[in-house]
Amino acid sequence: DTAVSQTPKYLVTQMGNDKSIKCEQNLGHDTMYWYKQDSKKFLKIMFSYNNKELIINETVPNRFSPKSPDKAHLNLHINSLELGDSAVYFCASSQDRDWNEKLFFGSGTQLSVL
Amino acid sequence: QQQVKQSPQSLIVQKGGISIINCAYENTAFDYFPWYQQFPGKGPALLIAIRPDVSEKKEGRFTISFNKSAKQFSLHIMDSQPGDSATYFCAANRARDDKIIFGKGTRLHILP
Numbered sequence: 671d672t673a674v675s676q677t678p679k680y681l682v683t684q685m686g687n688d689k690s691i692k693c694e695q696n697l698g699h700d701t702m703y704w705y706k707q708d709s710k711k712f713l714k715i716m717f718s719y720n721n722k723e724l725i726i727n728e729t730v731p732n733r734f735s736p737k738s739p740d741k742a743h744l745n746l747h748i749n750s751l752e753l754g755d756s757a758v759y760f761c762a763s764s765q766d767r768d769w770n771e772k773l774f775f776g777s778g779t780q781l782s783v784l
Numbered sequence: 785q786q787q788v789k790q791s792p793q794s795l796i797v798q799k800g801g802i803s804i805i806n807c808a809y810e811n812t813a814f815d816y817f818p819w820y821q822q823f824p825g826k827g828p829a830l831l832i833a834i835r836p837d838v839s840e841k842k843e844g845r846f847t848i849s850f851n852k853s854a855k856q857f858s859l860h861i862m863d864s865q866p867g868d869s870a871t872y873f874c875a876a877n878r879a880r881d882d883k884i885i886f887g888k889g890t891r892l893h894i895l896p
Contacts, residue, residue, distance in 0.1 A: 711889040760827050775827025
């Protein structure tokens with residue numbers, strides 16, 4: 671059983687489109703995250719949710735909107751996609767917000783904007 | 785401001801050799817220092833971690849050395865194997881802080 675699963679694995683789309691990436695964790699964790707990894711492998715946090723509540727928003731353009739329908743799910747919706755949005759997006763989870771000593775990552779969604 | 789500096793950017797080591805990756809941090813409030821390993825097409829996975837109350841932690845062939853006064857920590861991979869070829873990230877954070885800070889990663893390639 672996959673602990674943190676995200677779909678789709680690959681996403682190729684045109685500039686200006688709107689797309690969503692879904693993430694689910696079956697670990698019973700309270701906190702979930704979205705990370706962006708650029709072509710140089712640099713990992714940068716975008717958002718963090720704890721029990722469906724937004725706790726970190728790292729200066730991400732408001733074209734990116736996370737949605738957490740319940741604490742096991744954190745989806746990422748991206749409006750008006752731009753070329754610079756091309757990257758690998760990772761969902762992750764941790765036990766709680768106060769002691770996130772171990773992050774569990776999904777396998778990533780490779781987004782290519784043409 | 786990059787709070788965790790990692791070097792080298794890439795590293796090639798012969799099979800059986802020792803791989804060493806270094807990290808330096810700035811924030812003295814950090815109290816947890818993990819290393820993550822990422823294989824191509826996969827998400828990062830926790831490899832080993834250390835807290836600043838010890839100077840070394842060993843798990844199998846992987847060892848973290850920690851120098852609190854110098855604000856540096858390093859990962860040593862003994863008897864490096866081709867299966868260790870991956871990207872390694874050091875990181876740091878503090879308790880009660882949601883944001884873990886990652887280094888920029890080191891691409892390690894072990895020659896067979």
